[in-house]
Amino acid sequence: MHSPTGPDTARSRPALSTPVALLLAAGAGGLWALSAQPRGWWPLLPLGVAALTVALHGRRLRPRLLIGAIAGAVLYGSTLAWLTGFAVAGYVGIGLLEALMLATAVGLVPTARTGRWSGGWWSGGWWALPAGLVVLDAIQTRFPFGGFPLPALVHSQLDGPFVLAAPLGGSLLVTAAAATAGVGLAALVLTRGRRRWVAVGVSVAVAGLPIALGATVTTDPAGTLDAAVVQGGGPRGLRAVFTDPQDTTDRQFAVAEQVTGSPDLVLFPETVISVDGEIAGSAGDARAAALARRLGTTAVVGVVERQGSGFRNAAVAWGPDGAILGRYEKEHRVPFGEYIPGRELLERVTDLTTLVPRDAIPGEGVALINTPAGPLGVVISYEVLFADRVREAVTAGGQIVLAPTNAASYVTEDVPAIEVAGARMRAREFGRTVLQSAPTGYSVVVGPDGTVLAQSGLGDPALLRETVALRTGLTPYARTGDVPVLILAVLILLAPLTRRRTNGATGE
Incomplete structure (x- = not known):
């Protein structure tokens, strides 16, 4: 010893x-x-x-x-x-x-x-x-x-x-x-x-x-994509229950009307259109379809479908002919933001549930939408912070990752900045371009190496137009997790x- x-x-x-x-x-x-x-x-x-x-x-x-x-x-x-x-x-x-x-x-x-x-x-x-x-x-x-x-x-x-x-x-x-x-x-x-x-x-x-x-x-080049990322702007620090969803819709489409030419993809933020029941056949469907036809583009728009006591949070894609191509419904919900854990108990001791009157219904299926713009990997908002959600999108064939989000409820820039960091980390991990669209910021275009190619300010209307890289192939991390x-x-x-x-x- x-x-x-x-x-x-x-x-x-x-x-x-x-x-x-x-x-x-x-x-x-x-x-x-x-x-x-x-x-x-x-x-x-x-x-x-x-x-x-x-x-x-x-x-x-x-x-x-x-x-x-x-x-x-x-x-x-x-x-x-x-x-x-x-x-x-x-x-x-x-x-x-x-x-x-x-x-x-x-x-x-x-x-x-x-x-x-x-x-x-x-x-x-x-x-x-x-x-x-x-x-x-x-x-x-x-x-x-x-x-x-x-x-x-x-x-x-x-x-x-x-x-x-x-x-x-x-x-x-x-x-x-x-x-x-x-x-x-x-x-x-x-x-x-x-x-x-x-x-x-x-x-x-x-x-x-x-x-x-x-x-x-490295991952393999698979061409480029002419992408427009929409940010309508507006007030920050307001919970959804205290705002008129139609105002949000109008602000986003007002910026989208500024898009010129015929981009391959127009990305809108999360929760742009709110409807009772399904989006198909609604006024929101008609508005998104008209935009997609006018530009001859694929438009991906965040949609809220109120159903019974809950709601679905989806990213819906419209094709150049105005038809709905597919959708992805958010799987990883935000606790106390999109649903209340232990709602029945908390309703007795706090008014927190009044801020989230409905619980989001968890989505199912693969985080991928096939479109004329290519196979689009999709994660919604909070999900960009979780590599397993992006991994699902990439291993399913996504050549680019879309991350529509809505961080308008936050007064400070902390959470929007964290979401940008998450988007940059996912780009690095999987060798994919990441497009993030937010109603009031930050909207951002991130290259496959994690470099910020374009970023909006907070609160202001913005339209980010970039030609971005499409990629195929899997990094070692995409294969192993x-x-x-x-x-x-x-x-x-x-x-x-x-x-x-x-x-x-x-x-x-």
Whole structure:
């Protein structure tokens, strides 16, 4: 058995005092908050990981949980402030839940050790922190209420080098690469001598390899598309129940009337036309059909169909002859925005249900519409934040991804900026152009490499007209999804426990 005061231990720094560690945890949360959208200051994510790594060094489970909770409280307390415009109780509840999830992810990082492995690869377990953050990202896209990735750490990385890993392993691999770079920075502080340079070298290799490999991934060109993206403009910060849906319809079509020539595609926002019953045969059908015929184009329009006590949220395509070609109905609904979880209970204790009087009916079917403009992958609004929805569209044959949305209820730019970040990440992951149309912004055209080709302002009418790339072929991430990176992260978290059992069995 090796003494904890032996030469190996001398090569690692002692744990910081508790007050200093807690200040570092708060600083890490603050750095991550500053890196979040709409700022997107990507270097602050690895810097925050470095600060949190140093704070965690040498600490057991309870202090790690406290450190994670403080970082989470600062991060989510600031980045979820936009929720107070809807429900203060919701802001507090979701903020506490997200902070608890971050604390749990930090708690998964193995307990500090002394002895043979002190100061080495698994010193204090801090090399497992990137894996813990990967698990956190994966859980946030699935829980609560089917996922709430607002904000996700990875949204800070759109303009940094780590996003190059996206087509290889998706947003989870981007998070892992950025966090590993942060651990490498922490190694400069936490280790000494030869171990320091070994740790830094390994972190550079582990973070750099996905970047190098991801940068070589391409999809295949399949021509171009003349696309017009419509944004009607109008007031922001108003819930749908307090607005006249006809006003929204009129504003969007007023901008669409400015389209000239014969584009291949005209994309309208989400929830442009509202009807009782089905869209076919309605006045909204006639209006969209007339536009499509006049321009000789495929027009995709967001439609709300009120049916009984619920409604359907669909993207409907009209062809150049004015006939309805197909539709996609939104599957991943927004909790407390499009449906109320536990509605019967909440109706007794809150007036929140009056803001969402009807629950959206979940859609079914594949996220693809075949049109004369080509096979169009479609996700609606919130769904652009979930890679599995876009993956379905792309693997079904989508050569471009449409993301009609409606973020007009939000006063600040936080949520619109997060949606743009989601669109850019999906473009990177799948090598597809993404067109996002919003009634009051942000509308955006994103190239297959995640580059913003055109973007509207907030609130103003806008018409974005771009010739964009169509693509075929699947990236490695489109073929595998999150499973490989998630399995690797879990194995990394379990590895120190396996090593302990082995050492215990050999009497070390």
